Amino acid sequence: xxxxxxxxxxxxxxxxxxxxxxxxxxxxxxxxxxxxxxxxxxxxxxxxxxxxxxxxxxxxxxxxxxxxxxxxxxxxxxxxxxxxxxxxxxxxxxxxxxxxxxxxxxxxxxxxxxxxxxxxxxxxxxxxxxxxxxxxxxxxxxxxxxxxxxxxxxxxxxxxxxxxxxxxxxxxxxxxxxxxxxxxxxxxxxxxxxxxxxxxxxxxxxxxxxxxxxxxxxxxxxxxxxxxxxxxxxxxxxxxxxxxxxxxxxxxxxxxxxxxxxxxxxxxxxxxxxxxxxxxxxxxxxxxxxxxxxxxxxxxxxxxxxxxxxxxxxxxxxxxxxxxxxxxxxxxxxxxxxxxxxxxxxxxxxxxxxxxxxxxxxxxxxxxxxxxxxxxxxxxxxxxxxxxxxxxxxxxxxxxxxxxxxxxxxxxxxxxxxxxxxxxxxxxxxxxxxxxxxxxxxxxxxxxxxxxxxxxxx
Ligand code: FAD
Numbered sequence: 250x251x252x253x254x255x256x257x258x259x260x261x262x263x264x265x266x267x268x269x270x271x272x273x274x275x276x277x278x279x280x281x282x283x284x285x286x287x288x289x290x291x292x293x294x295x296x297x298x299x300x301x302x303x304x305x306x307x308x309x310x311x312x313x314x315x316x317x318x319x320x321x322x323x324x325x326x327x328x329x330x331x332x333x334x335x336x337x338x339x340x341x342x343x344x345x346x347x348x349x350x351x352x353x354x355x356x357x358x359x360x361x362x363x364x365x366x367x368x369x370x371x372x373x374x375x376x377x378x379x380x381x382x383x384x385x386x387x388x389x390x391x392x393x394x395x396x397x398x399x400x401x402x403x404x405x406x407x408x409x410x411x412x413x414x415x416x417x418x419x420x421x422x423x424x425x426x427x428x429x430x431x432x433x434x435x436x437x438x439x440x441x442x443x444x445x446x447x448x449x450x451x452x453x454x455x456x457x458x459x460x461x462x463x464x465x466x467x468x469x470x471x472x473x474x475x476x477x478x479x480x481x482x483x484x485x486x487x488x489x490x491x492x493x494x495x496x497x498x499x500x501x502x503x504x505x506x507x508x509x510x511x512x513x514x515x516x517x518x519x520x521x522x523x524x525x526x527x528x529x530x531x532x533x534x535x536x537x538x539x540x541x542x543x544x545x546x547x548x549x550x551x552x553x554x555x556x557x558x559x560x561x562x563x564x565x566x567x568x569x570x571x572x573x574x575x576x577x578x579x580x581x582x583x584x585x586x587x588x589x590x591x592x593x594x595x596x597x598x599x600x601x602x603x604x605x606x607x608x609x610x611x612x613x614x615x616x617x618x619x620x621x622x623x624x625x626x627x628x629x630x631x632x633x634x635x636x637x638x639x640x641x642x643x644x645x646x647x648x649x650x651x652x653x654x655x656x657x658x659x660x661x662x663x664x665x666x667x668x669x670x671x672x673x674x675x676x677x678x679x680x681x682x683x684x685x686x687x688x689x690x691x692x693x694x695x696x697x698x699x700x701x702x703x704x705x706x707x
Contacts, residue, residue, distance in 0.1 A: 250337070251275070251277060251422060252276070252277055252339060252341035252342065253271075253280055253330075253334065253337065253339045253343070254271045254277055254278070254279050254280070254317075254344070255267075255281075255342060255343070255359075256279055256280065256281045256308065256319075256344075257352075258492070259345045259375050259376060259494035260281075260305065260307070260308045260454070260494050261308070261311075261454045261494055261495050261497065262311045262312065262454075263410065263411070263454070263500070264375070264410035264411045264499055264500050265375060265411070265413075265497075266345060266373035266375050266411060267373050267375070268343075269414060270343050271341070271343050272317075273414075274341070276419075276420050276421060276422070278318060278320060278337060278339070278420055278425075279318065279319045280319075280320050280322065280329075281308075281320075281322075282321075282323070282324070282326050283322075283323045283433055284323075284324065284355070286325055287351060287355055288351060288354075289351030289354070290352070290355075291632065293630075294624045294627070294630050295442075295626070296446065296594040296625065296627055296628045297624075298435040298436070299436060299443050299594070299628070300446075300450075300452050300492075300493060300628045301435055301493070302430065302433070302435035302436050303452035304452055304453075304454075304493045304495060305321070305430055306430065307453040307455075307495070308454075309430075311413075311454070314416060315414055315415075315416050315419075316419025317419075317420060318420055318424045318427070319427070320333060320424075320425055320427040321427045321429075321430060321433070322427070323428055325355075326359070327358045327362070330342070330359050333425060334363065334366070336425045337422070337425060339368065340368055341368065341369040341370075341371070342359075342368060342370050343370075343371050343372070344372050344373070345376060346372045346374060346375070346380075348377065348534050348537060348633070349632050349633075350541025351541070356372065360372075375494070375497055375499075376494055376497065376498070376534075377531055377534055378402065378499065378527070378531055379402050379531060381538035382538070384398065391535060391539045392532070392535070393648060395529065395648045398528070398532055398535070399525055399532070402528065402531060403524065403525075403528060406506070407498075407499055407502050409499070409503055410497060410499045410500045445591075445592035445593050446594045446628065449592075449593040449594070449595070450489070450593075450628065452489070452493075454490070457487060457495045457496040458496065458500075460486055460487060460490070461487060461496065461500070464484075465505065465508045468482070468483060468484075468485070469505070469508065469514065469517075469523055470513075470514050470517045470519045471483060471517075471519060472484070472519035472520075472523050473518040476522065476523075476526075476598070476599075477599045478599070478666070479585075479586075479597035479599055479600050479665060479671040480665075480666045480667075484598070486595070487501065488631075488634075489594075489595070489628040491629075492634075498527055498530070498531075502524070502527065505520055505523065530633075530634060532637070532648075533631070533633040533634040533637035533638070534634075536548070536646075536647050537633035537636075537637070543633065543637060543640070544624075544632070545617065547640065547643075547645035547646075548640055548646045548647055548649075549644075549645045549646070552643070552644070552645035554705045555701065555702075555705045556701050556705060557609075557613065557614060557615035557616075558612070558614050558615065559614075559615055559618070560614075566614075569614075569688055570612075570614060570618060573587060573604070573607070573608050573612060573614075573619075575587065575591070576588035576591065576675070576676070578687065579686050580658045580659070580687050581662060581669075581672045581684075582603055582604075582658045582659075582661060582662040582671075583603060583604045583658050584675070584676045584679075585671055585674070585676050586600035586601065586603065587604055588675040588676065589675050590623075590626050590627065591626060592675075594627060594628035594629075595627060595628060595629060596627075597671075599661070599665050601623075601638070602656065603661050604619075605619055605638070605639060605642040605643075606642050606655060606656040606658075609642060609643050610652075610655045610694070610695070610698045611655075611689050611691060611694040611695065611698065612688075612689060613694070613697065616639045616640060616642065616645065617639075619639055620636050620639040623635055652698075652702050653699055653702060655695050655698060657691060657695075658691070659691070
């Protein structure tokens with residue numbers, strides 16, 4: 250009998266322990282389930298759906314080369330998986346673990362259903378360098394602070410990435426029904442807003458691998474300084490590939506370790522700083538594991554009394570929120586970031602921090618409104634990194650910037666985009682008379698934010 254490999258956030262054939270285990274045994278059938286209906290599952294945003302469509306097309310091609318059919322099903326994960334197990338009379342199912350709360354509930358239900366039916370179900374570690382439940386402080390609690398977390402986690406080396414399986418025994422049985430990918434309508438049609446995404450991204454695993462190689466060859470040495478500069482190409486752009494599992498953190502880690510063994514980077518802080526950014530990704534996922542409601546609840550309950558603005562509060566609130574979303578706030582760096590996001594599906598990390606701070610602190614909005622906008626527009630929209638970083642900026646999160654540290658977007662622009670090249674690229678009209686005045690006064694809104702903060706504490 251064939252075994253089933255259930256693909257989720259691990260859309261790759263190399264370094265895929267579930268696929269490796271299945272192909273070592275015999276015939277394999279691959280499954281992907283688009284589940285937008287199970288309790289607690291957060292439906293994907295628009296940019297994420299665009300990426301998923303292409304990542305599945307790429308995965309299907311890779312699996313075809315191995316003689317493995319990819320079956321697409323839609324609906325509640327638990328039912329879809331149980332259905333395929335029955336249709337195939339499969340005796341084994343493998344998958345790589347997920348760490349969100351509702352996803353873990355589904356996986357547990359599938360596992361117990363499989364065991365009851367005498368089907369072997371086995372899961373593997375593939376998407377995080379460390380399983381969240383294995384990393385605790387000396388007192389046995391999850392880490393709240395990044396530096397000691399990372400010191401503990403990065404003290405050892407990680408396993409070597411697995412090779413992609415070579416074409417083995419092709420699947421010989423009757424291939425069960427599969428949805429047609431196009432019928433899922435993951436791509437925008439009218440209006441087709443994905444032009445900028447197509448121009449900026451090649452959403453295949455091979456393209457991710459190439460970006461990794463190029464980054465290590467050309468940019469990691471300068472990464473420590475260049476990473477904060479939106480006007481330079483100083484970062485890896487790997488986040489969507491990691492988000493969708495087209496690259497694994499083990500692959501990135503091993504390639505970086507290889508590079509560090511050579512002499513040419515000796516003395517450069519770049520590789521260690523880059524490694525610690527992978528550490529932030531881990532730290533965010535560990536937070537989500539311990540707080541499944543990370544996207545909806547403040548990690549620090551003292552923020553529950555904060556008088557955030559909501560979008561329906563007053564007529565001006567709607568206008569302000571939409572000016573922020575559209576990049577029409579009259580603050581050049583904020584507008585540049587929001588336009589970059591809308592056009593390309595990504596935004597430079599430094600600018601993400603600045604636009605998030607502006608929304609929360611100068612405009613006074615609840616961080617969850619910004620988190621939802623990013624969720625819909627980022628190609629790397631990630632169930633852990635997105636809310637964890639929003640909470641970090643808001644001051645309500647783990648190891649967060651204190652609320653009262655409020656970025657000044659003009660000073661940030663001078664420091665990190667000194668020639669104005671980044672702002673020029675996205676807001677070419679910013680020196681012309683029709684460029685709008687700022688929608689809020691930076692000093693006044695800063696003062697109001699600090700007052701709200703003080704009143705929420707009393
Ligand atoms: P690089 O600088 O090359 O970093 C390498 C990798 O490290 C990234 O690909 C990413 O996987 C990881 N990483 C880097 N910084 C962080 C961080 N602060 N937190 C977690 N992981 C990090 N990142 C996402 O992947 N998905 C999100 O939804 C997301 N939302 C964010 C929202 C806000 C408000 C902020 C401030 C940051 C957010 N980030 C998110 C983190 C960060 O901005 C992106 O990971 C980074 O910009 C991606 O570009 P890169 O791949 O070139 O990063």
